[in-house]
Amino acid sequence: MTVPAIRINEERLHDDLVALGEIGWDPAHGLARTTFSRAHSAAREWLLERARAAGLQARVDSAANHSAVLPGPPGSRTVLMGSHLDSVPSGGRYDGALGVVCALEVLRTVQDADLRLPVSLEAIDFTDEEGTLVGTLGSWALAGVLTAEILARPRSGRERLLSELSRVGLSEDGLRAARRDPGTLAAYVELHIEQGPVLEREGVDIGVVTGIRGNMSFEVTLTGAARHAGTTPLNARRDAGRGAVLAAKAVGDVTAGEFPECVANVGDVQLEPGAFNVVPGRARVMFECRSVDRDELDRLAARILDRVRAVADDCRLDAEIRRVGHWAPATTNPDVRSAIERAAEDLGLSSMEMPSGAGHDAQVLADVVPAGMVFVPSVGGVSHDPSEHTQFTDCVNGANVLLGTALALARDHTFA
Ligand code: HGY
Ligand code: MN
Ligand code: MN
Secondary structure (H helix, E strand, C coil), rough: CCCCCCCCHHHHHHHHHHHHHHEEEEECECCCCCCCCHHHHHHHHHHHCCCCCCCCEEEECCCCCEEEEEECCCCCCCEEEEEEECCCCCEECCCCCCHHHHHHHHHHHHHCCCCCCEEEEEEEEEECCCCCCCCCHHHHHHHCCCHHHHHHCCCHHHHHHHHHHCCCCCCCCHHHCCCEEEEEEEEEEEEEEEECCCCHHHHCCCCEEEEEEEEEEEEEECCCCCCECCCCCHHHCCCHHEEEEHHHHHHHHHHHHHHCEEEEEEEEEEEEECCCCCEEEEEEEEEEEECHHHHHHHHHHHHHHHHHHHHHHCCCCCCEEEEEEEEECEEEEHHHHHHHHHHHHHCCCEEEEEEEECCCHHHHHCCCCCCEEEECHHHHHHCCCCCCCCCCCCCHHHHHHHHHHHHHHHHCCHCC
């Protein structure tokens, strides 16, 4: 089977991106579609409605992964494409959403062309990629790698996870039951905005992702003594606020000073009781660190935690450290990378191989099926912010590369 030179329907894609981008959009705060929020549920319902309107099968699994499916011959394997419709609290319109809508558009385009493929095509929206609760929850469930540790110590805390699951009618058993037999999957391809400056700076149309950074997330609780801020001498304080600030500084100092190829971030600091005139008795510092190399990630996390413990000692604080997330670095499949490169070439688009600084569902799927990622440029490299933007031409390019890649993988589906 040669790969037919068909193209996506640009007008339909545009209308869908505009419509989806309004679901959960607040002009003052950007996109608020955190996991299982009203807006997130509305966006997922919108996806199923668009699938049904196109005559595709609409499915929801027991991890609440939402899919549109264009079935192939009975018993055929699936070329899975997609990303996530949940967002960070004040996010942009393209992170995750572009990959889901373009995957849907690929299915509709193949159906319109009445192509008879030897595989099924599926466009999936994974649950909780961003980690409002866990992070890559839906893809971990589908890959069958949801460990007890992940569910015991999620980013949101176990209590909130369990209450949210029950509120939306999910369960831990259901999450585990969402496992898909990898033998039924031919490949996974995720189109995503780059969320960084490289493609725009280099003037390249398409990024062919080689590897995806790993990530470790920690919650540090520092406990001292709440005291009167006016009467307590400085040298008599067990000041959790001072400890939190010094610990946050240590995260950046260790990373920049000893691991210049890595990144780390302190995303949240909470002080208790949180009043001008009370020395904080408790502090929570949430940080993450990332590396493309598994061993380097372990060393980076260990060095940061050593320094955090030293800060706690200096400030005479008790420190409780909980790891609340761990995503191993992943490499993409060479055959999928070649299919992406060829699809870009056939379209006359420039492409370059590059790593992903951001984490994605693809890094979870890469453990169980041949996986790849297609990047398109982010304007100014901005993401996880309401000003996140990708030019529509680049959205169309990404969708057509995803289409060409899916058709090539369908033709070669026995490659894996
Ligand atoms: O955090 C990440 O890298 C992704 O946006 N969830
Ligand atoms: Mn994101
Ligand atoms: Mn994303």
